[in-house]
Amino acid sequence: MTGTPLPRSLDPAQGELLAGYLLRLAHRIGISPLGLAHRCGLTAGTTFPTHHLVRLDSNQARQTATVCRLALPEVHALTLATQAPSYPPLHPVYLGRHQSQIDMANDGWVFTAFSRYCPACLADTAGLPGGSVWQGSWRLPHIFLCTRHHRLLDWRCPDCQAPAFSNGYRADGRWRPTQLTPSPRSRLHPAQCRHRPGTGRDPACAQRLDHPSAAGEGPTEAMVHAQQRLSAAARSVAGQQVESLGGPTSPQRFLNDVRAATLAICSTWPATAEALTGTEHLDAVAAHVETLSRAPAERAGAQGDGWLARSVDHPPGDPLRAAALMALVVRILDDPDGQTVLASVLSRLPSSRAGYRRLKRLAPHCSSGMNTAIDESTHLRHGTVGPPALFPQPPSHQGLIDPKNIPQHLPDAWAWPLDELNGPATQLRRDAAIRLVQMTRGGSRAAAARYLGITPGALQSATVSIRAWQKMPANADAYQDALQRIAEIAAAAEAPSSTRLTDPDDMTVGP
Numbered sequence: 153m154t155g156t157p158l159p160r161s162l163d164p165a166q167g168e169l170l171a172g173y174l175l176r177l178a179h180r181i182g183i184s185p186l187g188l189a190h191r192c193g194l195t196a197g198t199t200f201p202t203h204h205l206v207r208l209d210s211n212q213a214r215q216t217a218t219v220c221r222l223a224l225p226e227v228h229a230l231t232l233a234t235q236a237p238s239y240p241p242l243h244p245v246y247l248g249r250h251q252s253q254i255d256m257a258n259d260g261w262v263f264t265a266f267s268r269y270c271p272a273c274l275a276d277t278a279g280l281p282g283g284s285v286w287q288g289s290w291r292l293p294h295i296f297l298c299t300r301h302h303r304l305l306d307w308r309c310p311d312c313q314a315p316a317f318s319n320g321y322r323a324d325g326r327w328r329p330t331q332l333t334p335s336p337r338s339r340l341h342p343a344q345c346r347h348r349p350g351t352g353r354d355p356a357c358a359q360r361l362d363h364p365s366a367a368g369e370g371p372t373e374a375m376v377h378a379q380q381r382l383s384a385a386a387r388s389v390a391g392q393q394v395e396s397l398g399g400p401t402s403p404q405r406f407l408n409d410v411r412a413a414t415l416a417i418c419s420t421w422p423a424t425a426e427a428l429t430g431t432e433h434l435d436a437v438a439a440h441v442e443t444l445s446r447a448p449a450e451r452a453g454a455q456g457d458g459w460l461a462r463s464v465d466h467p468p469g470d471p472l473r474a475a476a477l478m479a480l481v482v483r484i485l486d487d488p489d490g491q492t493v494l495a496s497v498l499s500r501l502p503s504s505r506a507g508y509r510r511l512k513r514l515a516p517h518c519s520s521g522m523n524t525a526i527d528e529s530t531h532l533r534h535g536t537v538g539p540p541a542l543f544p545q546p547p548s549h550q551g552l553i554d555p556k557n558i559p560q561h562l563p564d565a566w567a568w569p570l571d572e573l574n575g576p577a578t579q580l581r582r583d584a585a586i587r588l589v590q591m592t593r594g595g596s597r598a599a600a601a602r603y604l605g606i607t608p609g610a611l612q613s614a615t616v617s618i619r620a621w622q623k624m625p626a627n628a629d630a631y632q633d634a635l636q637r638i639a640e641i642a643a644a645a646e647a648p649s650s651t652r653l654t655d656p657d658d659m660t661v662g663p
């Protein structure tokens with residue numbers, strides 16, 4: 153009966169959120185999480201709203217405490233508001249606006265649409281009453297590694313490959329609405345995958361997630377440092393100060409700097425890669441940005457990370473990509489000269505772009521160092537900084553060259569004008585192929601690379617090299633002239649017979 157205390161209950165585990173606690177308790181007493189939610193007054197229907205993770209109202213908290221035989225402080229401790237007390241997106245007033253719990257739940261900086269997890273941690277707690285414990289911190293977008301086991305968190309089920317602890321996607325690839333507990337009617341061990349394939353009427357995957365898998369490449373020192381900085385800022389207490397861009401600021405403003413720097417990097421990529429060429433895992437950041445550049449329908453497809461990332465100023469769902477991006481962000485914010493890097497990067501963000509308007513909304517809530525960088529970027533944008541290093545390529549040869557005949561690697565008969573440029577030969581040939589596709593089909597540089605089957609990492613490598621080379625006097629003009637000659641050669645010649653074995657429209661290019 154609703155509101156009646158259960159005959160037995162569980163003590164919440166350290167760091168546990170409401171979703172994980174209800175999973176363990178439901179498993180222990182042999183009912184579904186949805187049935188337990190009905191008793192606690194958390195829902196009256198067939199869905200389980202996610203905003204309960206953010207904060208519980210007083211009536212829900214009291215009823216949950218009564219049913220689960222808990223004290224009120226224990227119930228409130230099962231929300232994200234207590235997991236990260238200094239985390240700005242979890243405050244009722246954020247960026248100068250009042251926000252509801254639902255607004256918070258829909259913000260990509262509040263929590264992920266699924267939960268990352270550490271298989272070793274799930275295994276370590278599998279013997280507790282009710283089963284394995286899901287750490288609440290795994291749900292926060294800026295938590296991407298397990299410091300206890302020194303490994304990046306996992307995010308997909310090893311069997312069905314759906315994001316773990318998610319409601320998953322339908323057979324047509326569209327994502328199901330997020331729920332506090334995925335497959336809430338299923339009675340499963342907390343460590344079992346709850347993704348429902350197909351229509352959702354099929355049983356859940358049920359693969360155990362607490363079998364430690366190969367951890368792969370461990371986190372870099374920069375990733376560990378970034379995780380420590382972000383976690384410490386989110387859990388700080390009133391009155392503390394941290395460093396950001398060479399000066400002291402509050403943890404809240406530092407975390408807003410993180411969001412602004414993320415927006416700057418992803419909106420202007422690969423500008424940051426050119427400035428910080430020695431950074432590790434730039435290819436992972438490039439892959440994330442490339443995913444965001446896809447059409448909305450493609451981004452929302454099954455197992456695509458674009459939907460999980462949501463926006464250019466939100467961290468990616470993939471823990472490796474998130475770790476690489478956050479390590480890059482923290483490297484900039486830790487550098488007293490990071491303002492110079494950010495100003496240069498932001499000077500490439502047109503004021504007409506939505507990202508620029510979002511940045512201006514963030515600015516009043518960022519550190520003084522970030523505001524200095526934003527102001528300086530405006531000066532650079534309107535100053536005499538010359539043309540951008542990588543010129544846009546108009547579709548000047550539509551109908552003159554069949555794009556299907558353009559190979560990834562230009563043959564010598566086409567590419568000889570590049571030999572006169574004394575530039576990075578391999579990258580020039582790859583870049584020239586991309587430019588030829590743009591000259592024949594139009595569209596973005598990333599779309600042209602996908603058409604050719606060039607991976608995001610190879611695209612990023614070529615872009616960084618070419619941009620640096622074009623900054624030398626006269627190189628950009630010489631390269632443009634060479635491209636025009638290559639286009640004329642290609643238009644006059646038949647396509648090489650052995651350079652393209654697959655129609656690019658039939659190729660599948662991974663994210």
